[in-house]
Amino acid sequence: MTEMPQAAEEAPIKGLGSHRVALPEVPPAFAAEVDLFRQGIESALPGPTRRVLMTSATSGEGVTTLSLFVGISLAARAGRSVCVVDANLRSSGLTRWLGLEGQLGVSDVCQGLAEWSDALRPTETEGLYVIGTGRAGGEPSVLLGSVAGREMAKNLATRFDYVLIDGGRTLGQVEASLLAPSVDGTVLVVRANHTKREVLAKAEKEIRSHGGRVVGSILNRRTFPIPDAVYRRL
Template structure:
C-alpha cells in the first residue's frame, strides 16, 4: 500500500481508529488509577580522600576516589548496609534492596540514592537510615587494621525528605502512551479490516473489480419504499439529480453504436434495481425520448407496483400470443413513457425470456421507441438476466453499496461476459450520503443540460 492508500483508509475507517484510541486511553487511565502510588525520597553523598598535601597526592586521591565510588554504589544494596536499616525501619534487607537504587553521575565522586515506597514517610525513614549507616560502614571498611582513621570520607550533601508527589504512576506519560499505542493499533486494525473487507461501498471498490465505466452513484434514501419515483415526487432533490446525471452519462456510452435496448440487472436481490430502472426510464422520457419500460423480472415484479399501474396482462401474455404487445403497453401519465408489465408469472421464466418470441418482441419495440429499458431479475440467483443480455444492446449492472461484495460483482460481470453480454457500465446504488461528499452541492452548481432544463420547466408548470 502507498501513502495515498493509507490516507484513504484513515478517511474511510476513522471511526474505528477513534474507537481504538479511545479504548486504549481509557485502559491507560484505568491502569493509572488502579496502580499503587509510589513515592521517592532521594539523598546524595560526596566521597573524598583525606591526608592529601600536594597536587600529586590530590590527583592520586581523586582517581582513587572515583574508582572507589563504583564499588560503593554496589555496597549500598548489600546486607552490610541494609541489615541495620531493616532493623531500624522494619522489614527484610532483601525487600529494602529492591526499593533502593544507587547511581553515580559520570566523572564525579557523587553517589545518588533513591528510595521508593508506597508510604512517603517510610521512604524518608529508609533514606535517613541509609544516610546514617552508609558513611560509618565506609569508614569502617576503608580503615586499615590498627589505623585510627579512614583515608576515605563520605559526607551527606543532600538529606532525604518526605516526598510530596508520587513518581509513579505518571498520568501524563501513561495517557500519551495510550494515545500513541491506540493510533498504532487503530491504524493496524483499519488496514486489516480494509484488506479483509470485500464489500462494495464506494466507487473505488467498483474500480478494483472492473474497468467498466461507473455511470453514476445514487444516494440511499430510507423513504424509497414510500416514494420510489423520486424524479417525479421530488424532482429538485439531489437523488433525482443523480438520475438525470445517470441519463446524461448513458448518452455518452459508445456514441458510434449507441445502445437502445438496455437490460438492467444486479448481483443480488435488494440492491434497488427495479427502483433505479423505473426512475431512469422516467428521466429519459422527461428528456423527450420515447421510452418503453419492460417489467421482465418474472420472479418478483415491482415496477407496476411502484408506478401504480394495472398488471392483469402483460409481457407473458404477449410472448405466448395471448395478446398483442401494443395492446398491453400502458402509457404513464402525460409523459413519453410506456410500461409493459410482467403479466401472469410463468413456471419457466428463463425459457420464456430467452425465446425467439422475446427476441422478436424486443425488435418490434425497438422499432417503435427510442429506448427499451428492461428490468431483469438479479444475475446470480437465476439466469434470466443472462439470457436477456444476449438479446439486448447492453446491460447496466446495479451494485448496492454495502449489500454486494467484490467477488459477487465480479462473478456477475463474468457471467454476463461469458454469454457475450455487453456491460454498458456500473451504477452504485444506496450510497450513504456522507460518502458522496459534495455531491448534493455539485448537482446544482454545475450547468444544466437541455434535458434537465426541460425537466425543470415541466415541473414548474
C-alpha cells in the first residue's frame, strides 16, 4: 500500500479555455498514486474499452475528486480518450465543480431530450470529455433505471477508451447499484479512519446483489488496486 493524501477536498479551477471546460491541477502529492491506481484499473480490466463505476459506501468519501483526477491521469499521462460522467443526480458535485450547471447532461438524455453527443463537453486536457447531470428534473432512480440510463456506459464506450462514472454513494440510495451491471467494474472509494469494514462490506454486497463486479478500492491516504478474488480479504 502507498500513502495517499486526503481526496475529499476539491481543488480550485484555473482559467476557462475557449469552449473547453477548465480543470483543476492534480496536486503533485496525488499524481504518482493516481497513476498507480490507473495502472491497477488497466490491469484489472484488460479489454479495449473500460467502463468503470466510481462509488462509495457513504457520502463525503472523495468519489467526485478521484473520478476526475483518474480521468485526467488517463488522458494526460496515458494518452487515452476518456469521458467522466456525473451520474450523481442528487448532489451534482462534479457538475457544480466544473461549472456545467444549466447545460445538457445525463438527465436530459435519460428523458429523451438530447443525445449523448449533445451532452459531451471537451476539457482543457486533450482527449478528456465530461458530462454533467443536466438541466432536466426527475427522480434519479427512474432516470438512471431507464433504457438510456442503463445503456449510458455502453453507448459512450463506442466513443472512448474509458468511461468513468461518478455514481455517488451506494448505501441509502439505489442509483449506483442500478448502474453497476452496465459497467465492466466498480471501484469503491473509502475514507481512511472513517468507513467501517462492515459498512464497506455492506456496500460491496449491495453492488454484487444487483449484478455488479467490484474490481478494486481506493482508500484516502492509501491506494490499493485489489483484484476481485482478493477483495474479500478486506
